[in-house]
Amino acid sequence: MNKKIVFFDIDGTLVGASRKITEKNKEAIHLLRENGHLAFLCTGRAPASIEPSLTDIGFDGVVASAGGLIKIGGDYVFENFINxxxxxxxxxxxxxxxxxxxxxxxxxxxxxxxxxxxxxxxxxxxxxxxxxxxxxxxxxxxxxxxxxxxxxxxxxxxxxxxxxxxxxxxxxxxxxxxxxxxxxxxxxxxxxxxxxxxxxxxKHCTKGDGVKFVTEYYGIPIDDSIGYGDSMNDYEMLQVAGYSVVSEKSSDMLKELADDLFEEPDHDGIYKHLKKLKLI
The missing domain is CATH 3.30.1240.10 (Hypothetical Protein, Haloacid Dehalogenase-like Hydrolase; Chain: A; domain 2)
Known part of the structure; x- marks a missing residue:
């Protein structure tokens, strides 16, 4: 299997109504990386709003502020600010x-x-x-x-x-x-x-632009990218990702973009879907 780069929204995707990430979803991120794939947070949240409990799970990087900032490892490699x-x-x-x-x-x-x-x-x-x-x-x-x-x-x-x-x-x-x-x-x-x-x-600085930047940075074909999201600020990410997965609770507009659906995050939806794709 080709090396995949997987982008995860936070709210409604990794984290559900409980406001916590389940142990199984945490395990899924660990296993995904252990199997040689890359895992990125891809969120509308600013860095200041991403709790250490999420970043401490271990990700290869973060697309934050809906594409405004991109961090790989410990370094910001892209920054875009409002004039x-x-x-x-x-x-x-x-x-x-x-x-x-x-x-x-x-x-x-x-x-x-x-x-x-x-x-x-x-x-x-x-x-x-x-x-x-x-x-x-x-x-x-x-x-x-x-x-x-x-x-x-x-x-x-x-x-x-x-x-x-x-x-x-x-x-x-x-x-x-x-x-x-x-x-x-x-x-x-x-x-x-x-x-x-x-x-x-x-405009021209969305989660989708973040996905393009990161895949080019690693030299990974965009067809080998996977996006998980649930709301309209994920639209561009899901549009450009090689394979897109949206929440069962997402709007019809997002579901039309999707290749598949994932279950409620509080029911280990990310773990179950990565297992379904045989990435873990």
Whole structure:
């Protein structure tokens, strides 16, 4: 069998509603590498939001911030940041439209005022299936490398990606036409909700671009890459990977891209599927 390079999203893929990776899924990563294949995290999370409990499992590298940063071994081999002038425009746009936002950097996540109030007023049960928002809530409760916007210096701190929460959906929609010129917009919330949350990712710097970069770095044909994901910020990764596997809970749009489906991560879905592919 050719050497494979396998890319794993985190939330909804390696980690389920329990917010923990199962022992079997951990074992799967170890066995995959022992068998001579490469394993990469490929996540929308910034490095500051990737817990040591995940990185300590042992991966060959990380595609972080939805393609904004790529780390192989201990070194960053690719970095892409939002232009400071564009960033200031987006921050002003969101502020004027009362859209809450956070700025993702290498070392910390800077949150605009109002995010705490949003979480204090919304019923936690409402976003139990919105894993991205659940993680944000969990990180906030732990104060996991979170800082306030007043600590942010736009001149000295590069930003890879922005996340947003708009308690009033219509106010976010008023920003869309400007955002679409520069960013891919990924929505995580259910359309039925009164709020909207998601992230904006610079065009031409997606998880898919990260997969291309890493396969070229190793000289591995992209046909020998495998992508595991569950949400729309995985779309480009799944589109370019030689073989794509999505969660049974994924949207129909993602399932149309997929070569196969994996089970709920809390039910050892990654372990079972890698075994099915005979990679472990």
């Amino acid at each position: 400071q002038y564009l960033l200031s425009e987006i921050m002003l746009l969101f502020t004027n439209h009362q859209v809450l936002f956070s700025l993702e950097t290498k070392e910390a996540i800077y949150q605009a005022p109002g995010i705490k109030n949003f979480f204090d007023t919304i019923n936690k049960e409402k976003f139990k299936d919105n894993l991205e928002l659940a993680r944000t809530f969990e990180d906030r409760e732990k104060n996991f490398r979170r800082k306030t916007l007043k600590d942010f210096d736009i001149m000295t701190t590069p930003v890879m990606k922005m996340c947003f929460i708009s308690p009033d959906k219509e106010k976010f929609f008023q920003c869309e036409s400007f955002l679409k010129e520069f960013f891919n917009i990924v929505i995580f919330s259910d359309p039925k909700e009164s709020y909207i949350n998601g992230e904006i990712i610079l």
